[in-house]
Amino acid sequence: MTKSDVKNSFHQMHSAPETTPLRILIVGGGTAGWMTAAALSRVLPPRVAQIRLVESEAIGTVGVGEATVPHIRFFNQRLGFDEADFMAKTQATFKLGIEFRNWGRVGDAYLHPFGAFGQNLIGVPFHQHWVRAHRAGRAGGIEHWSLPILAARAGKFAHPDPDLASPLSTYSYAYQFDATLYAAYLRAYAEARSVQRTEGRIVDVRQNGESGFVETVTLENGEHVAADLFVDCSGFRGLLIEQTLQAGYEEWSHWLPCDRAWAAPCPTAGPVTPYTRATAHTAGWFWRIPLQHRVGNGHVYSSRFTGDEQARADLLAQLESEPAAEPKQLRFVTGKRRRQWSKNVVSIGLASGFLEPLESTSIHLIQLAIGYLIDYLPDRGFDPMNETEFNRIMALEYERVRDFLILHYHATQRDDSPFWDYCRTMEIPDSLAYRMELFRERGVVAQYREGMFLDASWLAVFFGQNVLPQRYDPASDRLAEHELADRMDRIRGDYAAAVQTLPSHDAFLQQIGARGAAAR
Numbered sequence: 001m002t003k004s005d006v007k008n009s010f011h012q013m014h015s016a017p018e019t020t021p022l023r024i025l026i027v028g029g030g031t032a033g034w035m036t037a038a039a040l041s042r043v044l045p046p047r048v049a050q051i052r053l054v055e056s057e058a059i060g061t062v063g064v065g066e067a068t069v070p071h072i073r074f075f076n077q078r079l080g081f082d083e084a085d086f087m088a089k090t091q092a093t094f095k096l097g098i099e100f101r102n103w104g105r106v107g108d109a110y111l112h113p114f115g116a117f118g119q120n121l122i123g124v125p126f127h128q129h130w131v132r133a134h135r136a137g138r139a140g141g142i143e144h145w146s147l148p149i150l151a152a153r154a155g156k157f158a159h160p161d162p163d164l165a166s167p168l169s170t171y172s173y174a175y176q177f178d179a180t181l182y183a184a185y186l187r188a189y190a191e192a193r194s195v196q197r198t199e200g201r202i203v204d205v206r207q208n209g210e211s212g213f214v215e216t217v218t219l220e221n222g223e224h225v226a227a228d229l230f231v232d233c234s235g236f237r238g239l240l241i242e243q244t245l246q247a248g249y250e251e252w253s254h255w256l257p258c259d260r261a262w263a264a265p266c267p268t269a270g271p272v273t274p275y276t277r278a279t280a281h282t283a284g285w286f287w288r289i290p291l292q293h294r295v296g297n298g299h300v301y302s303s304r305f306t307g308d309e310q311a312r313a314d315l316l317a318q319l320e321s322e323p324a325a326e327p328k329q330l331r332f333v334t335g336k337r338r339r340q341w342s343k344n345v346v347s348i349g350l351a352s353g354f355l356e357p358l359e360s361t362s363i364h365l366i367q368l369a370i371g372y373l374i375d376y377l378p379d380r381g382f383d384p385m386n387e388t389e390f391n392r393i394m395a396l397e398y399e400r401v402r403d404f405l406i407l408h409y410h411a412t413q414r415d416d417s418p419f420w421d422y423c424r425t426m427e428i429p430d431s432l433a434y435r436m437e438l439f440r441e442r443g444v445v446a447q448y449r450e451g452m453f454l455d456a457s458w459l460a461v462f463f464g465q466n467v468l469p470q471r472y473d474p475a476s477d478r479l480a481e482h483e484l485a486d487r488m489d490r491i492r493g494d495y496a497a498a499v500q501t502l503p504s505h506d507a508f509l510q511q512i513g514a515r516g517a518a519a520r
């Protein structure tokens with residue numbers, strides 16, 4: 001298991017069970033609520049915890065989280081999901097990465113792949129050799145040394161080869177799915193494991209007069225629901241964490257100025273591509289997420305730099321087919337709660353903060369929070385150390401994702417609109433400035449314990465947006481020029497040949513029985 005496998009699967013509860021089960025109330029039944037319910041019901045038997053979830057159909061869910069990162073596979077595996085069944089029931093497709101269009105300059109296109117570039121040669125990271133060859137004018141784009149990029153561009157997919165000697169072992173993958181169907185899939189799982197679901201709107205919250213701990217929530221029908229631990233998955237409103245406990249919000253919109261989105265699905269025109277697309281526009285960007293039965297589209301934009309009607313018209317103008325529904329508008333404030341866990345309330349999902357979906361990270365942040373909640377699950381004593389550590393780690397995870405997102409906006413050469421002028425010239429967090437300076441100096445990506453994006457992701461965006469280091473690792477010079485050229489050519493040839501052997505994405509979905517009913 002790799003470091004991220006460990007970090008991103010959720011762990012067995014290690015504290016000794018108490019005699020009376022801990023009463024856990026999950027507030028909200030969106031992706032966050034049902035992921036939490038499914039995971040907790042998987043690791044906490046009923047004698048340890050009684051889990052109940054309250055949701056309100058009248059309020060509804062956001063339901064647009066459709067693209068994910070590879071860690072979701074560990075989550076699903078931990079729950080014991082059968083991949084083909086899960087994919088068929090959620091209309092899911094495979095995802096090898098994200099294509100970014102027009103981010104560095106208008107007309108540029110690069111892919112952030114789920115996989116490494118090339119192979120280390122003489123113990124030196126491949127990209128250092130590539131920079132050397134590129135500077136000498138002897139290398140094509142680095143995408144030729146990425147199996148997932150080549151496969152994505154060719155519309156091909158198969159599971160990675162477990163034989164580590166094969167070029168087909170050099171990538172990972174995620175899914176694109178219908179978020180509403182995923183929540184329903186998780187719900188069936190959780191309810192089968194004793195999670196009690198209550199339909200109803202919470203209209204009041206009662207706190208202990210002394211400690212301020214939440215004691216009960218009151219439903220519209222007058223029922224008071226008591227619990228020991230409350231998990232706030234109530235979405236942007238943060239019913240318990242903010243409206244009741246006033247945890248405070250750290251806003252980051254000066255670095256990530258987009259604050260609204262229009263979303264609209266349309267029918268699929270042509271084969272289903274195994275990757276998400278993010279196309280930069282004059283005051284934001286468009287997403288395109290291909291599912292089996294439809295394509296999810298959206299326009300994320302900054303209301304400081306464009307109007308709502310213009311943004312809506314821009315989205316509709318670039319759809320590949322007629323919209324299948326009226327565009328839906330969403331508003332958000334980028335940032336996170338100052339305390340994501342406060343007293344006996346732990347917030348997860350949109351209730352805990354929001355980072356735009358540019359790198360499909362929201363569901364992953366939900367997964368991380370669930371994992372850390374299980375790691376630091378309190379008993380009725382609520383030792384504050386659990387809260388402190390959870391908040392420390394989650395703050396770092398959010399900040400690392402934030403920096404990676406800001407990089408996409410800031411490392412641009414675009415000067416064709418006031419929005420891009422702002423992003424190109426804005427002050428950036430010190431933590432990101434440090435990373436960019438280190439990379440520019442010697443092509444090294446700074447490594448930290450927390451943070452989901454590893455070297456290959458940062459390299460993809462740096463290179464894709466024309467940020468190149470001033471020099472390469474001199475250890476590369478131990479290989480003579482012709483030797484380096486031969487070895488790079490061989491890897492490139494092996495990758496190109498390996499991709500030829502893969503089936504098309506559509507054929508592979510069919511082959512493993514992952515086709516959903518509407519898409520067969």
Ligand SMILES: Cc1cc2nc3c(=O)[nH]c(=O)nc-3n(C[C@H](O)[C@H](O)[C@H](O)COP(=O)(O)OP(=O)(O)OC[C@H]3O[C@@H](n4cnc5c(N)ncnc54)[C@H](O)[C@@H]3O)c2cc1C
Nearest residue numbers: 028029030031032056062065067202235349350357362363
């Ligand atoms: C424009 C946009 C695009 C996105 N794209 C992606 C993406 O591609 N990938 C990704 O990973 N994430 C994406 N996300 C994020 C993703 O949608 C969310 O992280 C995910 O849906 C989780 O939402 P949630 O469950 O926290 O909240 P919600 O879906 O809002 O659910 C809130 C729940 O709380 C309940 N509730 C609220 N108040 C009450 C009350 N008073 N009483 C009872 N129940 C109540 C509601 O009924 C609902 O069940 C996107 C988000 C936006 C805004």
